[in-house]
Amino acid sequence: MQTPATSETLRDLYSHDGLLVPFNSRLLDELMEQAGIDVVLATSKHNSQYLLGGHRFFFFGQSDAIGLSRYLPVVVYPRTDPGGSAYVGYCIEDDQTTVEPLWIPTVENSSTGTQDAIVAAARHAARSRNGPITIGIEPAFLPADARDWLQNELPHARLTDATTVLERLRARKTPSEVELMRRVAESIARSILDAVAEHGEGSTKREIAESVRQAQTRRGLNFDHCLISAGADPNRAPSEQEWRLGETLSLDSAGDLGGYIGDIARMAVLGQPDALLEDLLEQVDAVQMAARSVVRVGTAGREIYAAASEALAEIPMRESTLFVAHGIGLINHEAPRLTDSGPVPYPASHADIPLEEGMVISIETTLVHPARGFIKLEDEVVVTPDGCEALGDTGRGWNVQLGRSEK
Amino acid sequence: MQTPATSETLRDLYSHDGLLVPFNSRLLDELMEQAGIDVVLATSKHNSQYLLGGHRFFFFGQSDAIGLSRYLPVVVYPRTDPGGSAYVGYCIEDDQTTVEPLWIPTVENSSTGTQDAIVAAARHAARSRNGPITIGIEPAFLPADARDWLQNELPHARLTDATTVLERLRARKTPSEVELMRRVAESIARSILDAVAEHGEGSTKREIAESVRQAQTRRGLNFDHCLISAGADPNRAPSEQEWRLGETLSLDSAGDLGGYIGDIARMAVLGQPDALLEDLLEQVDAVQMAARSVVRVGTAGREIYAAASEALAEIPMRESTLFVAHGIGLINHEAPRLTDSGPVPYPASHADIPLEEGMVISIETTLVHPARGFIKLEDEVVVTPDGCEALGDTGRGWNVQLGRSEK
Numbered sequence: 130m131q132t133p134a135t136s137e138t139l140r141d142l143y144s145h146d147g148l149l150v151p152f153n154s155r156l157l158d159e160l161m162e163q164a165g166i167d168v169v170l171a172t173s174k175h176n177s178q179y180l181l182g183g184h185r186f187f188f189f190g191q192s193d194a195i196g197l198s199r200y201l202p203v204v205v206y207p208r209t210d211p212g213g214s215a216y217v218g219y220c221i222e223d224d225q226t227t228v229e230p231l232w233i234p235t236v237e238n239s240s241t242g243t244q245d246a247i248v249a250a251a252r253h254a255a256r257s258r259n260g261p262i263t264i265g266i267e268p269a270f271l272p273a274d275a276r277d278w279l280q281n282e283l284p285h286a287r288l289t290d291a292t293t294v295l296e297r298l299r300a301r302k303t304p305s306e307v308e309l310m311r312r313v314a315e316s317i318a319r320s321i322l323d324a325v326a327e328h329g330e331g332s333t334k335r336e337i338a339e340s341v342r343q344a345q346t347r348r349g350l351n352f353d354h355c356l357i358s359a360g361a362d363p364n365r366a367p368s369e370q371e372w373r374l375g376e377t378l379s380l381d382s383a384g385d386l387g388g389y390i391g392d393i394a395r396m397a398v399l400g401q402p403d404a405l406l407e408d409l410l411e412q413v414d415a416v417q418m419a420a421r422s423v424v425r426v427g428t429a430g431r432e433i434y435a436a437a438s439e440a441l442a443e444i445p446m447r448e449s450t451l452f453v454a455h456g457i458g459l460i461n462h463e464a465p466r467l468t469d470s471g472p473v474p475y476p477a478s479h480a481d482i483p484l485e486e487g488m489v490i491s492i493e494t495t496l497v498h499p500a501r502g503f504i505k506l507e508d509e510v511v512v513t514p515d516g517c518e519a520l521g522d523t524g525r526g527w528n529v530q531l532g533r534s535e536k
Numbered sequence: 537m538q539t540p541a542t543s544e545t546l547r548d549l550y551s552h553d554g555l556l557v558p559f560n561s562r563l564l565d566e567l568m569e570q571a572g573i574d575v576v577l578a579t580s581k582h583n584s585q586y587l588l589g590g591h592r593f594f595f596f597g598q599s600d601a602i603g604l605s606r607y608l609p610v611v612v613y614p615r616t617d618p619g620g621s622a623y624v625g626y627c628i629e630d631d632q633t634t635v636e637p638l639w640i641p642t643v644e645n646s647s648t649g650t651q652d653a654i655v656a657a658a659r660h661a662a663r664s665r666n667g668p669i670t671i672g673i674e675p676a677f678l679p680a681d682a683r684d685w686l687q688n689e690l691p692h693a694r695l696t697d698a699t700t701v702l703e704r705l706r707a708r709k710t711p712s713e714v715e716l717m718r719r720v721a722e723s724i725a726r727s728i729l730d731a732v733a734e735h736g737e738g739s740t741k742r743e744i745a746e747s748v749r750q751a752q753t754r755r756g757l758n759f760d761h762c763l764i765s766a767g768a769d770p771n772r773a774p775s776e777q778e779w780r781l782g783e784t785l786s787l788d789s790a791g792d793l794g795g796y797i798g799d800i801a802r803m804a805v806l807g808q809p810d811a812l813l814e815d816l817l818e819q820v821d822a823v824q825m826a827a828r829s830v831v832r833v834g835t836a837g838r839e840i841y842a843a844a845s846e847a848l849a850e851i852p853m854r855e856s857t858l859f860v861a862h863g864i865g866l867i868n869h870e871a872p873r874l875t876d877s878g879p880v881p882y883p884a885s886h887a888d889i890p891l892e893e894g895m896v897i898s899i900e901t902t903l904v905h906p907a908r909g910f911i912k913l914e915d916e917v918v919v920t921p922d923g924c925e926a927l928g929d930t931g932r933g934w935n936v937q938l939g940r941s942e943k
Contacts, residue, residue: 188761
C-alpha cells in the first residue's frame with residue numbers, strides 16, 4: 130500500500146522547552162507577536178493538520194457534514210507556550226489518536242458538532258492566559274455559529290484574523306514535506322500519462338478525466354480534480370466531448386497525499402504532433418524555464434514574474450499566453466505569493482521578500498491557440514540555495530497516443 | 537466509466553409556474569413559510585447541490601480551500617418564486633454549467649472567495665423582495681466572514697437558521713435518487729467483499745481499508761471512509777494491526793456517487809466461523825430485521841426504535857449491543873430522525889411523524905464481544921407503501937476468507 134501512516138510522513142521535529150513540536154513554534158510565536166495574537170484557534174483541516182504534525186481524522190477525510198452540524202477540528206495554540214496547546218477532536222477520534230499519538234499535550238476527542246467543539250476549545254484558550262486575550266481565528270474556516278459560541282463563551286476576547294500568520298508558518302517545507310510533495314507531483318504526472326495511454330479516438334473527456342482519478346487512486350493519492358480540454362474547444366470541464374485524431378488534449382490535475390497537494394498539467398496529442406504543435410509547446414516551455422531560471426534562495430518573489438514576462442515578450446503567441454506562479458502545499462495558491470497585485474496585502478505577499486529554502490512553487494503557462502486549443506504546462510519546483518529542483522518533470526513534451534482507445 | 541454525468545442522474549422534475557424545478561419547490565415554500573423565511577441562502581455543498589438538481593463543481597469536488605479563502609457556492613431561493621432564484625458559482629465554473637446547464641434562471645459564476653460570493657448572493661436576495669427580509673442561512677456552513685459581509689450588505693435583513701427546513705426538504709428521495717443510492721450501497725457492500733478476498737493472514741487493517749477505497753473507486757464511487765476492527769481489539773482506526781487466523785474483521789465503510797452517500801457494515805472471518813460467531817451475528821441480525829419489520833409508509837419514527845428495543849431485550853448479548861437508525865442521503869445522519877432524544881428539537885425529529893415513501897434509513901446494530909470484538913451490521917432500506925426494500929443486502933453473513941493474502 131502506498132498511503133503512508135501520517136505518523137510516518139512528517140518526521141521533522143523542533144524542540145521547544147523540552148517538547149518535540151512538529152512545526153517551527155518559534156516562528157509561529159514571532160508571527161503571532163507581530164499580529165498581536167495571544168492564542169491561535171485553528172479550525173481548517175489544513176491548519177489543524179499542520180499544527181498536529183500531519184494528523185487528519187480519517188472518518189472526515191473527505192466530508193465534513195454530519196447530522197445537523199459538521200466536523201470541526203480545533204487546535205488551540207497559546208503564544209510561546211506549546212505545552213499549553215490543546216486539540217479538540219470528534220467524539221470517536223480517540224481510535225485514531227490511540228494508534229497514531231499526537232504531540233500535543235492535551236487531547237480532548239469529545240465533539241459532535243460546531244458548538245461543543247468550539248466551546249471546549251474556548252475553555253482551553255481561556256485557561257492559557259489570564260485576563261482579556263486576542264484570539265487569532267480563520268474567518269473563512271470558522272462557521273458563523275461557532276464564532277457566536279466562541280464569543281459567547283469568551284465575551285472579553287478580541288477576535289482577529291490569523292489566516293496569513295498560519296499561511297506564512299507553512300510556507301517553508303521541511304525535507305519530509307518536500308519528499309511527500311515530490312511523490313505527489315510525480316504520481317500525478319504519471320497518472321496523466323496512464324490516462325492518455327488508456328484512451329484514444331472517440332474517448333470522451335469524462336472518461337479520460339475518470340482515468341486520471343483511477344490512476345491517482347491506484348498510486349495511493351486522494352484525487353482532487355482534473356481540468357481537461359480537447360482540440361480547439363477551450364472548455365475544461367469533463368464532458369461527453371470526444372477526443373479526435375490530430376487533436377490536442379490538455380490535462381491539468383490535482384491530488385494529494387497526506388493532505389499535501391500536487392497540481393500538474395501535461396499535453397497529449399492523438400497522432401504525431403505537427404510542426405505547429407511542437408512550436409507552440411516550445412513557446413510555453415520557454416516561459417516556464419525562464420521563470421525557473423531565477424528561482425533560488427534570496428530571489429524576491431516578483432523576480433519570477435519579471436523573468437517570465439521577459440520571456441513572454443519574446444514568444445510569437447505572447448498575446449494569447451498567460452503566466453501564473455504561486456506557492457503550493459496543504460492548499461493550492463498558498464504562500465509564497467509572488468506578486469503584490471490582487472487583493473492580498475503585505476504581509477501575505479512575497480513580491481519583495483526573498484524566497485527561502487524549501488518553499489514549493491507551482492509555475493503555470495497557458496497558451497490558447499484558436500485552432501489547436503489549450504497548450505499548458507504546470508510544474509512544481511522547490512527552492513534550493515543554488516536554484517530550484519523540479520518535483521515532477523515527467524512527460525513535459527508531447528505525449529503521443531497513436532492507437533485507438535483500449536477500452 | 538461508471539460515474540454518471542450529474543445531469544443524467546436526477547431526472548425527477550417538478551413544474552412550478554412554467555419552470556421545471558429539480559426539487560419539490562411547493563414543499564420548500566411551505567417549510568419556509570412555517571419558519572418565517574423569505575429567502576434561503578444555501579451555502580453547503582449538499583444543499584446547494586440539492587437545489588441545483590445535482591450540480592457540484594468538479595474543481596472543488598473534494599477540497600474547499602484556495603488562496604487565502606475558500607470556495608463558497610451560494611443558491612438564492614426566494615419563497616414561492618423559483619423564477620427569482622439565482623446561483624453564485626466560482627469564476628471558472630462556467631465551463632461546467634455550459635456543458636451541464638442548470639435549471640436556475642440566474643447563474644453568476646464570478647466568485648473567488650467567501651466575500652465576493654456572498655455579496656453577489658446578497659444582491660440577488662435583495663432584488664427578490666421589497667423591504668426588510670428574513671434570510672434563512674446554514675450557520676454551520678456559512679463562514680463567519682461571509683456572514684459579516686452578508687449582514688453588512690443587507691443591514692436590515694434578519695438572519696435565521698434554515699438547516700432543518702432544508703433537511704426536511706431532502707428527506708423523501710425521488711426514484712432517481714433511490715436508484716443512485718441503491719448503486720452506492722450495493723457497490724460499497726461489494727467493495728468490502730473485494731477487500732476481504734484480496735487479503736488474509738498478516739494483512740494490516742491499513743492495507744485492508746485501503747483496498748476498500750481502491751475497490752470503491754474502481755466502481756466509480758467517491759470513497760469517504762472505512763472504519764475497521766480486527767479480532768478482540770475494538771479500535772476501528774486503520775493501523776498496522778494484523779488480521780490473524782480465526783479473527784473477525786468488522787468493515788464499516790461509506791462512499792458516495794454524485795454526492796449520495798452509502799454507509800454499509802459487513803463482517804468477515806479468517807477461517808471458518810465457529811458456533812459462537814454464527815450465534816453472535818444472528819443476534820445482531822435479529823435486531824436488524826426486527827427494526828426493518830415495522831418500516832413502512834405511515835410508521836412513526838419511534839416505532840423503529842421500539843421494535844429494535846424489543847428484539848434487543850430478547851438476545852443474550854443485549855447488554856453489549858447498541859442499536860441506531862437514522863436517515864441518510866446527501867449527508868449521513870439526516871432526516872428522518874427517528875427519536876426525540878438528543879439535542880434535536882421538533883421539527884427535526886420524526887419520532888411521532890409518519891414515515892413517507894422514499895425516505896432512506898440506515899439501520900445499525902453493533903455488538904461488542906470481549907473476545908471476538910466488533911460484530912456489526914449496517915444496512916440501508918427505502919420506505920415503501922407496503923414495507924421497505926433493502927438497498928445493498930449483499931454479504932450480510934460471515935464472509936469467509938480461507939487463504940492467505942494475495943498481496
